[in-house]
Amino acid sequence: MLGALQARTAMGVNGSVPLPRDQQFWALMGPGAPLFPAPLNVPNPATGQADPRRWQYPVSWNISQDMGRLVDWSTLRAAARDVDLIAQCIRVRRTEQSSLEWDITLSRRTVEAHGLKSTEEKDALLKEHAEEISRLISFWSTPDKTNDFSWPEWLEMLMQEQLVTDAVAIYPRFTYGGDLASLELIDGATVKPLLDERGNRPRPPAAAYQQWLYGFPRGEYTATDGENPDWEGTAGALIYKPRFTQVHSPYGYSPVEQALVSAELWLRRQQWMVAEYKEGTTPRTFLKSTLAALTPEQIRAWEDSLNDFYSGSTGNRHRLKLLPEGFDPSIAEDAAERYKPDYDEFLVKLICAHMDVQPQEIGFTPRQGLGGAGHGESQEAITYRKALRPTAQWLASLMNQVSYSFLGMSRDLTFQFLGLEAEDELQADQVLEKQYRSGRRTLNECRDEHGLSRYDFAEADMPMLVTERGLVVLENSSQTAPPGELITPMQAAPTQPPPEDGNTDPGAPAPARNQRQRTAPPPTEPGSEEQSAAATPSTEDVKKAELAAYWRWSRKARDRARPFEFAHLTKTDAMLNELDLTHVTFKAAGDAGPKAQGGQTWPAWEIDQDTARYWAREISRAFAGIDTDRLARRWTEARKSVDSESWLDGQGVSLTGALRQVLQGVYGDGYVIGLHSSRYAVDHARDPAVRWTEDWGGWSPGDREAAKAIAGPGLERLLQQADITIRSVAAHRMRELGDALAEGLDQGHGPEEIARSLRDVLTDPGWAYGVAVTETNRAVTYASQQTYAANGITRTEWIAASGACPLCQRNVDVGPVRLGQSFPSGAIGPPGHPHCRCATAPHIDSITDIL
Known part of the structure; x- marks a missing residue:
């Protein structure tokens, strides 16, 4: 009853129909029914309710002489002129924007709508608009023909208005024929935006703006309407565009207005410094008397005597002056000693931040820290992201609006700034x-x-x-390889092409195929139940999570006394992901079963690990020249949001040169090992009575000169081909450095902790040993296959080192293949994966291989 009565009462208020108040509002101790509104505006016939006002504007806004400004226009103009920092920032912003090249071109939407892919297709559509583009470019080259302002001059004035008042006002002047003749910039401080009853801009034909001069409106103008622009001689249209628009005001919020408080602090600081020189009261030197109390007359006499003697006389100030006992001089700090620039730098940065300008652009270089190419690039990226690009987008939108509304530009075209x-x-x-x-x-x-x-x-x-x-x-x-195997690029074939294969009888040093002990289970076939069970999404997710945990541990754990234990990843998984196997253990049973081939020997296995240990130490020391502390400081100062690897490239960090220097030594030693081992293998295959003699010709691991002398021209060919591998290894380590930087930034680490992480990546002994083992074996295989080709060997077979993985075991199981042909893993020889120590042995097919 009460609700119905209130509803009937409310219907009489300006004709509005209130919304129902149902029982949910009438509970005891409840929230209470909302008051019935008393709308100020005429209700919308469709809803029976008054549309909301945009904001609570002052009553009689349109007829008040007050412009409705919190900060007077004259204050903003004075700040832009008299505050030196703001004036310099405005100059930089104006110059940056006006120096950009521009063009009229196809819009992105047009390209996508027409499905244009090639440059030829885009050029064809541009040719259709060539005449229109020429007309538009001609107009924008001199937009204000009334005052003969070219594009740079006109744009700089527009930027001045936007930065100072954020009240860009443009009056489009038309010819009597209805063509746009000129775009005249108007002082936005003289334009008062009018409001309709909802606080919005009135639509044409109602006046939307008035120009107030000498305390009274002297002209009124409609808002721009692209469908029906007003011509010369009637109530003309006015383009009024604040950039930083606000809901609670029709005015913008300019950068100068935002910087006013900071600018006042800067002015007060300058006034204090001037007062130090003009009105300072602190003497340079005091004389403290320890004698009996002096009368004021005596004190004044002493002061006059000393001041008269020293004042204006440089010679007297350089002479000794004997004072009576009891006078102790006390020298006060001068202004330079009391002045600290940190506060001034803070104010400079604060004002520059409001104006979207970097302090370096107005002449304030950093007093400390780094200011090289990387720092400059990061500051340039900030300027591009915060100032140049957003402003260019706003200006392009304004130019497009004018071009569409008054110049008849096709919707296929757009105004575009170039260089961004x-x-x-x-x-x-x-x-x-x-x-x-x-x-x-x-x-x-x-x-x-x-x-x-x-x-x-x-x-x-x-x-x-x-x-x-x-x-x-x-x-x-x-179909190319079993699931889970890595398909790698083919290695270089031997320089001498092998002849066609003959019969398949095995040869030494590998035992005959029917004598091999294959106790390891065969590989899982694609589509089998075992494979399906092992490849369920849940298992893969668990392995990915465990792998991510390992990478976090490897970057943080400097003291690796306790190894990382994998509960789900197998040793094969670890090798495929190029993990350091020296500090990990495995619970998973995926690698069960013996992997070594009984009875097989390979001479290189007697010395390859000693060689790898020697070169692992050299690899760990190769990056000692990289200043990780400097990189960490730069990274934390820059706080970049871009890719960390790209940032490292910008700092001039390169690992390739240092790594190449060390790996060339690794390849030299590996080549010598492979050369001697393969020669013995060939001799032993042809004559089983031949025995291995450990004679390395005066070479030992690390002896570069001996290795070069023994290896001959074959080593040079290997080094030429290995450069791709060297760059790949360096790129992988660069990614690790980038990950360490990104993770340190994400977790809020300081420069010292990030620097430690970088050093851990560069000097990781496990990684260094893995690279040394892998690349030594790569050189061993290269030298071996060169030897086999030179001796007429046509087929080789894979022999597995102790603890070989299923990946290599499959290569063993396939038996002999043609020299240069790929094994199931996709490689023509070891290494099949990181840390691989397997080898290839010659296989004797016929008597022609022995002769």
Whole structure:
């Protein structure tokens, strides 16, 4: 009853119909029914309710002489003129923006709507608009023809208005024929925006703006309407565009207005410094008397005597002056000693932040820290992100509005600032590269993004993975190799082409195939129940989580007395992910079963580990020249949000040169080991009576000169081919450095802790040993296959080292293959994975191999 009565009463208030108040409001001790509104505006016929006002504007806004400003326009003008820092910042912003090149081109929406991919297609559409583009460029080259202001002059004035008042006002002047003749910039401080009853801008034909001059409105103008622009001789249109718009005011919020409080602090600071010189009261020197109390007359006499003697006389100030006992001089600090620049730097940075300008751009270089190329690039990126690009987008939107409304520009075209897309293209290239490397895009799809012509070979349309070991084509990859194996690029074939294969009789030093002891279980076939059970998503997720935990441990654990224990990853998984196996243990039973082949020997196994240990120490010391403390400080100061690897490149950090110097020694020693071992293997295969003699010709691990003399020209060929591998290893370590930087920043670590993480990555003994073992064996295999080819060996077989993984075991099980042909893993010889010590032995097919 009461609710119905209140509802009927409220209906009489300005004709509004209140919403129902149901029983949910009438509970005891409840929230109470809402008051019925008494709307100020006429209700909307569709809803029966008054539409909301945009803001609670002052009553009689449109007729008040008060412009409704919290800060007077004259204050902003004075700050922009008299505060030196603000004036310099405005000059920088104006110059930066006006110096950008511009053009009229196809809009991105047009390109996407027409499905334009190639540059030729885009050029064809541009030719259709060539005449229109020429007309638009001609107009914008001199937008204010009334005052003959060119584009740079006109844009600098517009930027001045936006930065100071944020009340950009443009009066479009038309010819009597209705064509746009000129765009005249008007002092925005004289323009008062009018409001409708809801606090919005009135729509045409109602006046939206008035120009107040000498305390009274002298003209009124409509808002711009692209459909029906007003011509010369009527109530003209006015373009009024604040950039930093506000809901509670029709005015903008300019950078100068934002910086006013900071600017006042800066002015007070300058006044204090001037007062130090003009009105300071602190004498340079005091004389403290320990004598009996002196009368004021005596004190004044002493002061006059000393001041008269020293004042204005440089010569007297350099002479000794004997004072009576009891006078102790006390020298006060001068202004320079009391002045500390830190506070001034803080104020400079504060004002520059309001104006979106870096302090270096107005002449304030850092007093401490780093200011090299990397620091400069980071500051340039901040300026681009905060100031240049957003302002260019706002200006382009304004120019497009004018062009569409008054110049009749086609919607296919857009006004565009040039030179800004380079940063965007770099980021887009990085995204495309990651998508290509992860198999999410093909090479031709990447070229389509850049409007380039497609490659005509089949591989360009195949998704593939780009790994440290090479390319993995995803199409039919499960048929190329068993699941879980890494498909690696083929190694270089021997220089001498092998003849066709003969019979398949095994030869020494490997035992005959029917005598091998294969106690390890055969590999799981694709599609089997065992494989399906092992490849469930839950198992893979668990392994990924465990792998992520290992990487976190490896970066943080400097004291690795206790190894990391894998509960789900197998040794094969670890090798495929190139983990350091020296500090890990495995619970998973996936690698059960003996892996070594009984009876097989390989001479290199007697010395390869000693060689690897020697070079592991050299690898750990190779990066000692990298200043990790400096990098950590720079990184924490920059606080960059971009890719950490790209940032490292910008700092000039390169691991390739140092790594190449060490790995060339590794390859030299490995080549010598492979040369002697393979020669013995060939001799023993032809004559089982030949025995191994440990004679290395005066060479020992680390003896570069001896290795070079023994190896001969074969080593030079290896070093030329190995440069790709060296760069790949260096790139992998650079990624580890980048990950350490990114993780340190994410976790809020300081420079010291980040520097320790970087040193741990660079000097990791486990990683160094793994690289030394792997690359030593790579050189051993290269030298071996060169020897086999030179001796007419046509077939080789894989022999497994102790503790070999299932990946290598499959290579063993396949038996002999043609020299230069791939084993099931995709490689023509070891290493099949990091830390691999397996080898290839010659296989004697016929009597022609012995002769």
